[in-house]
Amino acid sequence: METVRINEFIKSLCGDKYKECEDCLYDGLVPDDELNRVSAARIIHAFIQKALKEDDVKDINPAAVLRDLYDCRSCVNHIAQVYLKGIMTHVSVHGLENSKGEDFIIFDGKSLVDKKSAQEMILRAFNRDKRLNPS
Amino acid sequence: MNKPSVILDEERFDTFKNGEVLPGKKKGRLPAMGWNSWNAFGSGNTEALTKAMADKIAELGLDKLGYKYIVLDDGCYKPERVNGLLSNEETKFPSGFKSLADYIHGKGLKFGMYNDIGTNLCAGAAVGTCGHEKIDAKTYFDWDIDFIKVDNCYYLWDNATFSDAENAGYTYAPHIKGIKIKGRDFETKLKASEGALRGKGIHIEKSESGDEYAANIGTFDGTGPEHSPVGDLSGELLFNVIVPESGEYELVADYATGREVGCGRWLQVAVGLKTPKVFYDDFLDETPGKEDFRDSKPIIIKLKEGSNTVRLMNHRRQENTLNSYGELHRGFMEADPDRDIVLSICEWGKTGPHNWGYKVGDSWRILNDITFQVGADGNPGHGAWTSDYTTSVCAQYNKAVIMDEFAGLNKGWNDPDMLMIGMDGLDMTMCKTHMTMWAMMNSPLMLGLDLRRVSKGDEIYNIIANKEIIALNQDPLGIQAKRVYTTYEESDFWNNECEELCRPDKAYIRDNDRVDVLAKPLADGKMALSFINLSDKKREKPISVDKYRIMSYLGDKVVNLDCIKNEKAIEVKNLWTGEVKRLEGEEFSVSGIDAHDNITYLVTAID
Structure with missing residues (x-):
């Protein structure tokens, strides 16, 4: 898998047009670290708030379908926002179902993001019509 | 896996209720x-x-x-x-x-x-x-x-x-099928099902091959709202072992390890309840699966002549x-x-x-x-x-x-x-x-x-x-209010299903369609009393709490019982509106509390 570094991802997201907000997206992240899904959610959420001036989804309860939503207490809102806005998707855990017989779904924040997925996230961050319906 | 520090004596689970703080820790702050x-x-x-x-x-x-x-x-x-x-x-x-x-x-x-x-x-x-x-x-x-x-x-x-999800390996004991204890001229073998299960969470499971074993020996996770904080948070497997003479004995556990909630690798073995001594506090060797049982290396324990309580546990999470x-x-x-x-x-x-x-x-x-x-x-x-x-x-x-x-x-x-x-x-x-x-x-x-x-x-x-x-x-007496009444006591659940901890100050109630009454003794002999409507609906029906109920729950925490006894007249001041009134009779009563609102009184005895 071709992984992405945090600084590469932030540069791709900001490009020339949003260079002024580049620094504020790091917010405690180590630039040379590989990008995982939680970090991607944090960066994208900050970017759409600060650079694209998008309001947050007020009710994040629907994101609780992600069984690991609360595992990461400082990034619950980041995950919920990018998920409910259709910028990042869930991961199904094969072989597990919930009580309604539906797939057991998680955000899987620790998994690394590959280059192709990173590009898709960036595309969806900028283009609302490309965003996906959650679940 | 790396290992955590050796636990100091003053940080052991068995000291949690002794009231002693770590050296240098200051007390008395509000x-x-x-x-x-x-x-x-x-x-x-x-x-x-x-x-x-x-x-x-x-x-x-x-x-x-x-x-x-x-x-x-x-x-x-x-x-x-x-x-x-x-x-x-x-x-x-x-x-x-x-x-x-x-x-x-x-x-x-x-x-x-x-x-x-x-x-x-x-x-x-x-x-x-x-x-x-x-x-x-x-x-x-x-x-x-x-x-x-x-x-x-x-x-x-x-x-x-x-953290790594596999860190559950530290916080739960292995599955335990039984123990063997061997000394000079003494040997006994005990199945997990012959032991006593103390505390919460621990239970006996049956493997595919029909073996019974104790599982979930550890402390449950209180991060979410599911569990009551009142009562045991962890469980132990206890064996009563009677030996003919005091001395050293070998304990061998029949165990299987995992790295998940309910089955870990870390075992603590102690003897005694009142003056316990810990003889083992470490990983056991990993087994291929959580139902692949094997004997541990011998663990040396000391037993006294007669009856002994041998405890298998894992309190390391705390x-x-x-x-x-x-x-x-x-x-x-x-x-x-x-x-x-x-x-x-x-x-x-x-x-x-x-x-x-x-x-x-x-x-x-x-x-x-x-x-x-x-x-x-x-x-x-x-x-x-x-x-x-x-x-x-x-x-x-x-x-x-x-x-x-x-x-x-x-x-x-x-x-x-x-x-x-x-x-x-x-x-x-x-x-x-x-x-x-x-x-x-x-x-x-x-x-x-x-x-x-x-x-x-x-x-x-x-x-x-x-x-x-x-x-x-910030009252200098420093006593947290006690819930002395809840309208949930009117519910079918309370009357028909609530078997244990069915007291307003102990019951963990998550249904918010209710009004609670909290009483708080204060240093100057006064008392605060709050009627708190958690519900989305206005509470029209009056809510009354008699003084004897409050006394029975607060007990000796009250500085001056005049506040709630009958002998003296009582004045109540609403701390949100400033309204003051004199109270007659044996009950504190309010009616018409708006949704999500509270009525909080400062209660004073007057001559």
């Missing part, structure tokens, strides 16, 4: 009051914003009401250590923390910071105190801090936030966390034993901190966060009145309200997280009741809003600056 940056600005807080909050606290006179601590939460450090030391994130905090501390102290306020017992902070910076406790404690004193909030992300010895906070405490003591620093434990109620937090800290969070939708500069963030998870006023209150016996001046305070007054999602009635709840429960009162939005005399100011409500929280 709940902390102040402002914390997290709910207001998340990790986007800055030096300029912090100074503006300090200025505003002074301008509004909130410091005179007790709001003293200005606390920087997550998001203020560089992402990694510099030459092994913590340092300030220079864009957000260009002047450094000592300079900011000086500014805050210059206003007559106190300065607080944030860190974590894990390797990283929750927002990601790799600057957790784990392994750096001594140098960090010195650094914090060099920066002149008065308060520290310490989180639990990236913790190495538990499956905490961002002990390790206490030990980690203890390391930081010892760091502070070494750096300067005379300095006064408030330690706010923030491990989210995961490891039962209400049982051990008093040994090392001044307050302990009881659940995961009260909101995950924190604000930013220009955005007040979002709070909720109710929720399925921990993210609401009622979810935090429902747990804290039955935890009064864990709190006190010689212990510390249950912390249902920072106040959400001023956030979107809560109207002013909810905010007023939120303030009452936290004051009555002796919870730390940490404001979490952008104070630039507050003016003297406005609605928010009148809530956060209600002197008489604050006085309940």
Whole structure:
């Protein structure tokens, strides 16, 4: 898998047009670290708030379908926002179902993001019509 | 897998109820009051914003009401250590923390910071105190801090936030099928099903091959709202072993390991209940699967002639966390034993901190966060009145309200997280009741809003600056209010299904369609009484609590029984409206409480 570094991802997201907000997206992240899904959610959420001036989804309860939503207490809102806005998707855990017989779904924040997925996230961050319906 | 530290004698599970604190830990503090940056600005807080909050606290006179601590939460450090030391994130905090501390102290306020017992902070910076406790404690004193909030992300010895899920291997004992005990002229073999299961969680399971074994030997996770804080948090497998003579014996456990919740690798073996001695506290060799049983290496234990209680357990989830906070405490003591620093434990109620937090800290969070939708500069963030998870006023209150016996001046305070007054999602009635709840429960009162939005005399100011409500929280007697009645007692559940802990001060009630009555004895012999409507509906029907019920629940905590006895006349003052009335009869009664509202009385005996 071709992984992405945090600084590469932030540069791709900001490009020339949003260079002024580049620094504020790091917010405690180590630039040379590989990008995982939680970090991607944090960066994208900050970017759409600060650079694209998008309001947050007020009710994040629907994101609780992600069984690991609360595992990461400082990034619950980041995950919920990018998920409910259709910028990042869930991961199904094969072989597990919930009580309604539906797939057991998680955000899987620790998994690394590959280059192709990173590009898709960036595309969806900028283009609302490309965003996906959650679940 | 790495191993956690050896547990000190004073940090053992069996000492949790002895009332003794770690050397140097100061007692007698009232709940902390102040402002914390997290709910207001998340990790986007800055030096300029912090100074503006300090200025505003002074301008509004909130410091005179007790709001003293200005606390920087997550998001203020560089992402990694510099030459092994913590340092300030220079864009957000260009002047450094000592300079900011000086500014805050210059206003007559106190300065607080944030860190974590894990390797990283929750927002990601790799600057957790784990392994750096001594140098960090010195650094914090060099920066002149008065308060520290310490989180639990990236913790190495538990499956905490961002930690490896396989760390459950540390916090649960292996599955145990049985034990063999062998001595000179003595040998016995006992199946798990012949042992006694003590505490919560532990149970007997049957493997595919039909073997019975004890599972889930450990401490349950209290981060979420599912479990009651009252009662046992962990379980043990006990065997009564009768031996012919005192001496050393070999114990061999028939076990199988895992690295998941309910089945781990770490076993503790102790003998005795009243004066226990721990003989083993370590990993067992890993087995291929969690039902692939094998014999352990012999563990040497000492038994006395006659009957002995042999305990197989794993209390490391609680002990390790206490030990980690203890390391930081010892760091502070070494750096300067005379300095006064408030330690706010923030491990989210995961490891039962209400049982051990008093040994090392001044307050302990009881659940995961009260909101995950924190604000930013220009955005007040979002709070909720109710929720399925921990993210609401009622979810935090429902747990804290039955935890009064864990709190006190010689212990510390249950912390249902920072106040959400001023956030979107809560109207002013909810905010007023939120303030009452936290004051009555002796919870730390940490404001979490952008104070630039507050003016003297406005609605928010009148809530956060209600002197008489604050006085309940800061009353020198230091007794958390007890729930003496709940209208849930009228429910079918209470009457038909509630078998144990069916008392208003012990029952964990998550149905918010109810009114609670809280009673709080005060140092001057008075008493505070709150009628709290959690429901979305106005309560039309009168609610009455007789004095004998209050007396029976508060018992000897009351300084002056005249307040609730019949011999004297009683005056009640509504602390939100100022209305004063004389009370007749044997009951305290109210009617017509609006949805989410509260009526809080100061009760005084008059001649």
